[in-house]
Amino acid sequence: MKTLKNEGGFTFIEILVSMVLLSVLGITIWAGLINSQGLIRKIISEASTSAKILQLDNFVRQYAYKVKIPFWEGKIKTEGGKSSLAIPYLNAECEDMLMFKTSESMLLIGSKKTGQFNAFGPFDDISFQLWEGDGEKPLGIKLSISTGKKGNDQLIIYARFGGNPL
Amino acid sequence: MKEKGSISAVILGLLLFISVLFLSGSVFIEIALKELKRSEQIDREKELLLKRADQIVELLLDDPTPFADAPQDPVWEEMQNMEYKGIRAVSLEDVSSLIGLNWVRKELLERMGVLDFGKTPRELQQFREDSGIHLNIEKAFHDFLEEENIEEFFTAYNYFNINISDEFVLRKLYFIRTGNMEEAEVFHTKIQNIRIEKKQVEPQDMESFLSGFNYDILFPVLNAEPVMNIHFVHEKILEDLFSYCEIPDGKAESIINLRESSEWTVNDLKALIGEKYAETLLHHYLGCRTWFWNIYVEGEKLKLTRIIARMPEEAEEGAPEFRLVEEDFSL
Secondary structure, X not given: OOOOOOOOOOOHHHHHHHHHHHHHHHHHHHHHHXXXXXXXHHHHHHHHHHHHXXXXXHHHHHHHHOEEOOOOOOOOOOEXXXXXXXXXXXXXXXXXXXXXXXXXXXXXXXEOOOOOEEEEOOOOEEEEEEEEOHHHOXXXXXXXXXXXXXXXXXXXXXXXXXXXXX | OOOOOOOOHHHHHHHHHHHHHHHHHHHHHHHHHHHHHHHHHHHHXXXXXXXXXXXXXXXXXXXXXOOOOOOOOHHXXXXXXXXXXOOOEEEEEEOOOOEEOOOOOHHHHHHHOOEOOOOOXXXXXXXXXXXXXXXXXXXXXXXOEOHHXXXXXXXXXXXXXXXXXXXXXXXXXXXXXXXXXXXXXXXHHHHHHHHHOOOOOOHHHHHHHOOOOOHHHHOOOEEOOOOEEOXXXXXXXXXXXXXXXXXXXXXXXXXXXXXXXXXXXHHHHHHHHOHHHHHOOHHHHEEOOXXXXXXXXXXXXXXXXEXXXXXXXXXXXXXXXXXXXXXXXXX
């Protein structure tokens, strides 16, 4: 009957080779894990940004639709400065205003009358202004946000009002 | 070989953890997919409702008789064929053939006798002067009129006719459109003068009458077109207007009886009503065209309401042009 060699155990060389192999394998797995963690974090971050933008887009459009400027209006009187903009005729009421404002890197949208605001962000850069048509007639709101750190991932949302002057 | 077998609590816990993880993952994916599907359905329905509303506008544009809007127009019949494949209801309503509560003069308001007990047309006029022009008239004027009366006889959707609108409202409108109060005062004086002289401004004279008064900014909101359509105007309003303009008795009744089967032109109205139609302010109140339409389309989940305005054209026989005034989706 044929018997195996080294029945007593492994040689020093065999142990050394197997340790080297295991180390290489371990390092590869470790590096892979670290990389995949980064990748997962990046995917989550991108997905989260996309979700935030979609949510913001939906909200801005819904709210802008609630602004009903009467057909007889000329140039509407907006309020605010660099970091805020208030547009009258929210829910067709002159006293109620749709308000956009920034606080640090967050965008706040809501009713000036009720004081209830929804927060979106954080975004790197936020700007908003009236979207005007022919004869400076207000058509809606133009919202511009930057999501990338380089500032080149700029997104512009044009949201139409529910009522427009003639 | 070991046949008994055993499993540690750690392995069991791990299996349980993995099961919970997969279960929650699948539930999350299921909810996300459902939400995505619902959102897609709503988007599709929105598109469908907008398409139907556009079709109604197309039908109005294709009206073979653009000089008059009447129940005989093809749009009404064509609309009946639209209620299929996810469309529950479609309707078209003339929302401008009512009295404009934002511009009505106190004499006509007095004649209508619809104000609440103890309220006077002068008080309403003063309220308008203080608070301005309102889109939500039910809410703004609830202290002066019953809600049912406002809904039945009044509207916020019609143009401001220079001949029949309250002079103080015209001053306010001038200021709203131009932002110039000094000019608004001069314009007001001009309006007062033509009223004292009992002169009327006709559509073809508007531009020359308003020369130096920002015609381009005031038009089309301020014009000289008849504000209501005789084919759709409320019977009581018709009777009150005929009485207000001293048209002989019986004319209003005969028009009410005939209009269901007729489509009149302005010349027909002159023949039907008589000389007083053109001589009095009646031809500024009543005409044959509808200026504001309310288009309503109802789907499975959503409802679309769209108000469009017809632009007062330069030429009498010109093709109509419509502009979007309001649009609203509701659940």
